[in-house]
Amino acid sequence: MSENNMPKKNPLSMQIDLAKFEKATEEEKRQQDVMSESSTFFKDSMKKLFKNPLAVFSIIVLVAIILVIIFAPMVVPYGYSEILKVNGMRDKTAMNLGPMQFSENELKYMEENNVKLFPHIFGTDELSRDYFIRVVYGTRVSLAVGFFASIIVLIIGVLYGSISGYAGGKVDLFMMRIVDVIYSLPDMLVIILLSVVLKEVMGESTGIFAKLGTNMISIFIVFGLLYWVGMARLVRGQILSVKENEYVLAAKSIGAKPGRIIWKHILPNCLSVIIITTALQIPSAIFTESFLSFIGLGVAAPMPSLGSLANTARQGIQSYPYKLLFPALMICLIVLALNLLGDGLRDALDPKLKK
Amino acid sequence: MSDTKNLVEVRDLKMHFPVKTGWNKTIPLKAVDGVSFDIKPGETLGLVGESGCGKTTVGRTLLRLYTPTSGEFRYNGELVTEKNMPSLRKEMQMVFQDPYSSLNPRMTVEDIIGEPLDVHKLYSSRDERREKILKLMETVGLNAEHATRYAHEFSGGQRQRIGIARALAVDPKFIVCDEPVSALDVSIQAQVVNMFEELQEKLGVAYLFIAHDLLVVHHISDRIAVMYLGKIVEIADADELNENPIHPYTTSLLSAVPIPDPNIARSRKRITLEGEIPSPLHTPSGCAFRTRCPYATEKCAQECPTLQDRGNGHQVACFNR
Numbered sequence: 066m067s068e069n070n071m072p073k074k075n076p077l078s079m080q081i082d083l084a085k086f087e088k089a090t091e092e093e094k095r096q097q098d099v100m101s102e103s104s105t106f107f108k109d110s111m112k113k114l115f116k117n118p119l120a121v122f123s124i125i126v127l128v129a130i131i132l133v134i135i136f137a138p139m140v141v142p143y144g145y146s147e148i149l150k151v152n153g154m155r156d157k158t159a160m161n162l163g164p165m166q167f168s169e170n171e172l173k174y175m176e177e178n179n180v181k182l183f184p185h186i187f188g189t190d191e192l193s194r195d196y197f198i199r200v201v202y203g204t205r206v207s208l209a210v211g212f213f214a215s216i217i218v219l220i221i222g223v224l225y226g227s228i229s230g231y232a233g234g235k236v237d238l239f240m241m242r243i244v245d246v247i248y249s250l251p252d253m254l255v256i257i258l259l260s261v262v263l264k265e266v267m268g269e270s271t272g273i274f275a276k277l278g279t280n281m282i283s284i285f286i287v288f289g290l291l292y293w294v295g296m297a298r299l300v301r302g303q304i305l306s307v308k309e310n311e312y313v314l315a316a317k318s319i320g321a322k323p324g325r326i327i328w329k330h331i332l333p334n335c336l337s338v339i340i341i342t343t344a345l346q347i348p349s350a351i352f353t354e355s356f357l358s359f360i361g362l363g364v365a366a367p368m369p370s371l372g373s374l375a376n377t378a379r380q381g382i383q384s385y386p387y388k389l390l391f392p393a394l395m396i397c398l399i400v401l402a403l404n405l406l407g408d409g410l411r412d413a414l415d416p417k418l419k420k
Numbered sequence: 421m422s423d424t425k426n427l428v429e430v431r432d433l434k435m436h437f438p439v440k441t442g443w444n445k446t447i448p449l450k451a452v453d454g455v456s457f458d459i460k461p462g463e464t465l466g467l468v469g470e471s472g473c474g475k476t477t478v479g480r481t482l483l484r485l486y487t488p489t490s491g492e493f494r495y496n497g498e499l500v501t502e503k504n505m506p507s508l509r510k511e512m513q514m515v516f517q518d519p520y521s522s523l524n525p526r527m528t529v530e531d532i533i534g535e536p537l538d539v540h541k542l543y544s545s546r547d548e549r550r551e552k553i554l555k556l557m558e559t560v561g562l563n564a565e566h567a568t569r570y571a572h573e574f575s576g577g578q579r580q581r582i583g584i585a586r587a588l589a590v591d592p593k594f595i596v597c598d599e600p601v602s603a604l605d606v607s608i609q610a611q612v613v614n615m616f617e618e619l620q621e622k623l624g625v626a627y628l629f630i631a632h633d634l635l636v637v638h639h640i641s642d643r644i645a646v647m648y649l650g651k652i653v654e655i656a657d658a659d660e661l662n663e664n665p666i667h668p669y670t671t672s673l674l675s676a677v678p679i680p681d682p683n684i685a686r687s688r689k690r691i692t693l694e695g696e697i698p699s700p701l702h703t704p705s706g707c708a709f710r711t712r713c714p715y716a717t718e719k720c721a722q723e724c725p726t727l728q729d730r731g732n733g734h735q736v737a738c739f740n741r
Contacts, residue, residue, distance in 0.1 A: 315522050320536075334524070
C-alpha cells in the first residue's frame with residue numbers, strides 16, 4: 066500500500082494515480098469562488114467585431130466619409146449650386162477644370178491681390194461649380210436616403226413582422242398573404258408611377274419637400290410601401306422560433322401582456338438579425354437611389370446626388386473621365402464598407418459562431 | 421387525511437390539441453384526457469409518468485398557458501376562467517424544466533426576478549424593488565452581487581434557483597414545478613429538491629411536482645399521481661404508492677427504479693412492459709394501458725376504467741387488480 070492508501074497501480078490500468086495530483090493552493094481556491102467578469106452579449110459581439118479587420122476597415126472608412134460630409138461644407142467656401150465668381154463677376158473661364166486647378170481669372174485675381182483662394186479639389190463642372198462640394202452634398206443625399214429608407218423599413222417591418230409572428234394562426238396567414246402580394250409588385254415601375262403622380266399632386270410645394278423634389282419623396286414612400294416586406298418576413302421567422310422558448314412561456318405564466326413579451330423578451334433576442342438586415346438595407350437603398358438618379362428620377366435639379374452626378378459625368382466621359390470617377394468611387398466605397406460591416410456584424414452577432 | 425379545504429381542485433380536465441392530418445382534416449391529440457385531482461394548501465402532489473404522457477400539459481393547462489378543451493379548475497373554491505386568470509396569476513406560478521431556455525439570455529438576474537414585480541406593480545419605488553429582489557435572491561441562496569449578471573454566466577443549479585426566485589416573487593400559494601430537477605445533475609438535484617422542501621416549510625406553498633424520477637417524487641411528495649397517456653391511472657399517498665402499488669403500470673414503473681444496493685437490485689424482479697406507448701393521436705379503445713398490460717381482458721377493450729377508491733385515499737383505475 067502506498068502512502069495515499071491506494072492499491073498499487075497496475076501499469077496497464079486506467080486507474081488515476083493520486084500521487085500525480087497537486088493540492089490546490091489557497092489562491093487557486095479563491096479563484097474558483099470569484100466569477101469571471103460580467104460580460105454582456107453585446108460587449109462580446111463588439112469585441113468580436115473589432116477583431117475583424119475588414120469590419121474595422123469599413124468602420125474607419127464610413128466614419129471618415131461621415132466626418133467629411135459633415136465638416137467639408139463648413140471648410141470649403143463654395144456652395145453646391147453656386148456658380149464660381151471672381152471679384153463679384155461670373156468666372157467664365159472656370160468651366161470643366163481638372164482637380165486642383167485654378168481658372169485663368171482666379172490665377173490673375175490671386176496674383177493681383179496676393180491672396181490664396183481655396184483649391185477646387187475635384188475640379189469644377191460644366192456650369193463652373195465646385196465639383197468637390199457637389200460630390201460631398203451628393204454623398205450626403207445618398208447616405209441620408211439610405212439611412213432614412215432603412216429606418217422606415219426597420220420600423221414598419223419589425224412592427225408588422227412581430228405582430229404577425231406573435232399572433233400566429235389565421236392572423237399570420239392573412240398578414241403574410243398581403244406581404245406576398247406586395248412582394249410581387251415591380252418596385253421600379255411603382256417608383257416611376259408614384260413620382261409622376263406625386264409631381265401632379267404636390268405641384269408647387271415649398272419647404273423641405275420642394276428642395277428634395279417629388280422623386281425623392283416617392284423613393285421614401287416606395288421604400289415605406291414596398292421594401293419593408295423583406296424585413297417583415299425575416300422578423301416574423303425569427304419571432305416564430307424565439308417565441309417557442311420557455312422564457313416566453315414563463316413571461317406568459319407571470320401574466321405579462323403580449324406587448325411586453327414582444328418588446329422585452331422576443332425582440333431583444335432577434336436583435337442581431339434586425340441589426341444585420343438594417344445594415345445591409347442601407348447600401349441597397351443607396352444603390353436604388355443612385356440608380357434612380359442616374360436614369361433621371363432622383364433628386365430635383367440643383368441638388369446633387371451621387372447617381373445624378375454620375376449621369377451628368379457620363380455625357381462628357383471622353384474629355385473628363387475623372388468626373389465619373391469621383392461619384393462612382395464614393396458609391397463603391399459606401400456600399401462596400403456597409404456590406405462588409407454588415408457581414409462583420411453578422412459574424413459577430415451570430416452566437417453559433419462563438420469560439 | 422385532514423379535512424382542510426382544497427386549494428386546487430381539478431375535475432375532468434381535458435386538453436386536446438388539433439393536429440392537421442390533411443386538407444381540411446384535423447384530429448385531436450389527446451394530451452390530457454380527463455384528469456382530476458385535489459391539492460391541499462401546503463401539500464405536494466407528485467405527478468409521474470413517462471415522456472409524452474401529458475404531465476407537462478397538465479401543468480401548463482392549469483396556468484392557462486393553454487386553453488383547456490374542457491374541465492373545471494377551482495382555485496380556493498373559485499372557478500378559474502379566462503377572466504379572473506390575470507388576477508390569479510399572482511397566486512399561481514411555475515418553475516420550468518430547462519434552466520437554460522427558461523431564462524431570457526438578454527436580461528440580468530435582477531430583471532428576470534423583478535419581472536413579476538413589474539408586471540403586477542408590486543413596488544412603489546426602485547429601492548423597494550431592489551430590496552425585494554435581493555431578499556428573494558437570498559431566499560434561494562444566491563449572492564447579492566449576482567444581481568447584475570446575465571443568466572448565461574450561471575451554472576444549471578444556480579439558474580434553476582433564479583427561476584424559483586422568479587416564481588416566488590409574487591408570493592404565490594401554488595407552484596407548478598415542471599420537472600424542475602431533471603435537467604440538473606444528481607448532486608445539484610438534491611440541493612434543489614431540498615430547497616423546494618425548505619421553501620414549502622417556510623412559505624407554506626403547495627406544489628404540483630411534475631417529474632419522471634420516482635425517487636425524487638417520492639422524496640418530496642405527500643401524494644403521488646401516476647399518469648399514462650393523458651389519464652391518471654393511480655393516485656395515493658407517497659409511501660402507500662411506493663409500498664403497495666396496485667395498477668400494473670405503477671408496479672412496472674416502480675420496478676424500474678434503481679436501487680443503490682446491488683444485492684437487492686439483483687434479486688428483485690424487473691417487470692418489463694411489452695411494446696411502445698401508443699400514439700396519443702390514436703389512443704386504444706377502453707383502457708389506454710391495455711395494449712401493454714399483462715392482465716388485459718376483453719372488458720378492458722370495451723370500457724374505460726375510472727379511478728376507484730381502494731381505501732385510505734388510494735385510487736386506482738383498473739378492473740383487474
